[in-house]
Amino acid sequence: MSEILEMLEAIRRLLHAEDVLLLCHKNPDGDTIGSAAALYHALKKLGKTVAVLCSDPIPARYAYMGFEQFTGQFTPGYVVAIDVASIQLFGDALDPYSSRVNLCIDHHGSNSGYADAMYLDGSAAATAEMIYEMLGEMQVGITPQIADCLYTGLATDTGCFLYSNTTARSHRIAAALMEAGAHVEDLNASLFESKTRERMAIERTALENLEYHFDGRCALMFLTREEIAASGVNMADLEDLTGLPRKIEGVQVGITLRQLPGASYKISVRTVKGVDACSIARRLGGGGHGRAAGCELEGNLENAKAAILAEVEKELRRLDEASAEGEAQ
């Protein structure tokens, strides 16, 4: 089915639905929460009973979205998963619904197709783009609060219009949301201009543990279990740090090693365009995407560093050979 037909079918089903339960994925981000919150407010405006359920607590910084969480206050008659690519992302609280999702609205091309009906648009930078367009079709006016919710989803999934998933469509929707009254200045300040003290502390340690290898083509950062614990940093902040080494000028491969509670090392590989992160991680039993991949290695820091650097070196050498061949032709 084409995307536009999928959208119209999703709208038809939503308009007939009663007692709607909206599901967010675990470790919720701005897009799953913002998209669910926007649809919540739209369905409320249409007079429906609706609530949102997530297996993990909704972070306090999203409190402005003002939706009601599901605590058993009604018997769900129609279940909609929002921005949830697979059942693995449900978590405990959503488990009872894993085989009875009526509709899934999602922008992840990898969606596993667990729902009865699906509106999937892999070209959308965020599920929030899809919800924005749905509300337009449904002729539900975009209130300033709905605009705040959708802007949150769009801006967080695109890194404030920085990531490569950003399209002209993303910018056009951002413009429309600003005109609908989204409080973009305040949202940007809280979403992108705010770092916890714990994050500052772990960033300091990470920079102290920063090394360059292979003439600066690889930057490597490591964090021990003790350092992570001492900083008090949360998982999201820690995850975010893995983007740092790759951003350094001249670096083609950025590596972050984080010691897990069980003492093994979780290794994140981030690369620039043209360097295959996945092939580096795969040879150590990991996997991922072309420019972001990872693996886990047992043993001490020196062994883990040696193992990953050996694979980085192979990849860089392959790259040099390919470029030498290209020049020779």
Next chain:
Amino acid sequence: MSEILEMLEAIRRLLHAEDVLLLCHKNPDGDTIGSAAALYHALKKLGKTVAVLCSDPIPARYAYMGFEQFTGQFTPGYVVAIDVASIQLFGDALDPYSSRVNLCIDHHGSNSGYADAMYLDGSAAATAEMIYEMLGEMQVGITPQIADCLYTGLATDTGCFLYSNTTARSHRIAAALMEAGAHVEDLNASLFESKTRERMAIERTALENLEYHFDGRCALMFLTREEIAASGVNMADLEDLTGLPRKIEGVQVGITLRQLPGASYKISVRTVKGVDACSIARRLGGGGHGRAAGCELEGNLENAKAAILAEVEKELRRLDEASAEGEAQ
């Protein structure tokens, strides 16, 4: 004159101009260079002789803009200043033109009005927005290269659509530039995702020298002359660092102290909405804007810290009193 009339008049003059010299401001940024480059390519397409002049070297990272610099290859018949708010921003190479600028195109509301004719739009987030709209009126097609130049100006002046000057118009123009073929993924990577090794080094030192005061409401960072020299960091990177302390959760006033070559301390004050940076700096002989101000203090680090912290404390106390009064009413 209204902005639209100013624009049409500017276009009329440009269409009649021959041997056009485009001036950029000193310490050139993405907007002055990108806007001048876009107009350069447009005037070239119209068959005119044109070149760009700047008192400082054009940073190598803007090489893709592909315009010709002025080296005396023709006698300027018409001189246009782009994104230059005052003659103080001319620098040595532009000095001969300071009293003979025919036209100024600028978005700085503070523009001193030094040119014969002016197209000023203080509501534009970047001069690039104005040039984009001019080229539309002139019916000069936006080539992918022109789109790259304009996107650079727009994205750098808005901090990639993060700063509070970003409007719906900014997003709409970004969408149009993407559709015109701007290489946004590569541009974003080079403009925003790249940090020098020197920047990483000074950031590490700055984080090591980070202190919290007044229950975490003020964060203060300092860098000595020796630390700055040891890192090898450039002025722009150093300037950029001053935004860091204010971004920490709970911080209302962020202070950065940088020791100057003459041993005095340059102090940057950055505040959150509702806290007056200028009034803090002004009492120490400095000045600035509501949320970004600065001053310079003689003496050693301890004295400079004590002096600025005393003023921060006064401002925070005033804030508490004002909010207590507000609650009492």
